[in-house]
Amino acid sequence: MRSAIVYGERQIQFDVVPNQVLGTKIRIHVHPNATVEVEAPIDASQKLIREAVAKRARWIVTRLAEIDEGRKHVLPREYISGETHFYLGRRYQLKVIETPHTPSQVQLKAGLLRVSVPHADAATIRRRLNSWYKERADSYFRKRLDELAGTIPWIDKTPPIKLVTMRKQWGSCTPSGSINLNPWLIRAPRECIDYVIRHELCHLKEHNHSKAYYRLLDKLDPAWRPVKSRLDGMAELLLTQ
Template identity: 50%
Template sequence: MVRQSFVYGSEVIDYTVLFTERPPGRILIHVHPNEAVQVDAPTGRCLKEVHEAVLKRARWISRHVSDARRLREHVLPRAYVSGEGIFYLGRRYQLKVEYQPKASAEAKMLRGQLRVTTPSKDAAAVKELVDKWYRARAVEVFERRLNEVACRMRWLKKVPAWRLLKMQKQWGSCSPAGNILLNPHLVKAPRECIDYVLVHELCHLKEHNHGTKFYKLLEQTYPDWRPVKARLDGMAELLLNE
């Protein structure tokens, strides 16, 4: 990971370069919701080349950084009204609230919108339905991904039991006894970020601390975890927001 910066207009913009095996051959620039600029560069490229690629997109980067700043200033608290953003598997959908006095309460994803039908005009009631929807999606997605990533870990005999727990600052945890907790907010993140957290927690079944052995194990199972973790860190504030 290398920190660099460039000047655009009257602004100094910092960026972090992460060398990665993936994607093949291309330099990718991400501006995260926390305004951090991440540049994924194929291993083997030199910094000068990366810097030139960044300068070519200086205008685009600057615009996205100021957009992110503006958004952060307006973040929160959520009102649970139509038009608000709903994140799911790394994509942004729109919340649509339909008040129907006689209908039963329901939330479902339909044509890019999370439609909540509610007999109550109360925002708390809408929030409850949205939370319930997220929890159901989280159970389904995490179970599927756990099975998938567990196959890459030969030392793991079976997929361990786990449960959901809302946490304010953590995506997951694994106790010394091997109890895995996963934050339902994680289902808002892209699939590769979910996989990273799952692999991270599963590695704790063998290595409880963040020591050298732990990172070796993580690296074996998810060789390219660094840019993925950086991406997730960049979104944390946004995704953990209730």
């Protein structure tokens, strides 16, 4: 059901959907495609729903503005000095250094992502940088998966993981119980990486996004919703090569 309220000079349109979990609360989501969804108990009145949206109107308008802003900034990468690249949620400025006689290397130093390559052309830099991201992703994800799995009573052995580049997905869980993670997730903040890992770990017990699945995830990670929204909002930025 679609509805709207007026806030200042703008209209906020939203879709009302019945609550999937934990029946009593009204929850508001601003999705990365700039749609607003209000999760409400089936018996919530129109008035109650509109009041809830009005109360969060400032936050909704801010989130929508951020999404607009983010879209403007998503440009294809050129791999030149001065460009912004992300690592564990932080911005680094790329610095390209041509070193014809030494092996290529990548270093994080004082807010800079320094890439030394024999020939400073975009394709070479991109390749070198991507393999660096993948090495980092591999070791960071393994360590974190091990730590998080260790705190979950129903997991007795850390599941195997594989890095799989996906265009629109951060992770998945195979029927045989191994976890695939998108290496570009290493560009996201640590809390977002934890969220994706916990999301997949819950699939080891509940394979679908059923009510039982969300009950499990809520128990393991009660604050996952805003973290997911944050990651969704950055998806385009982090997945752009």
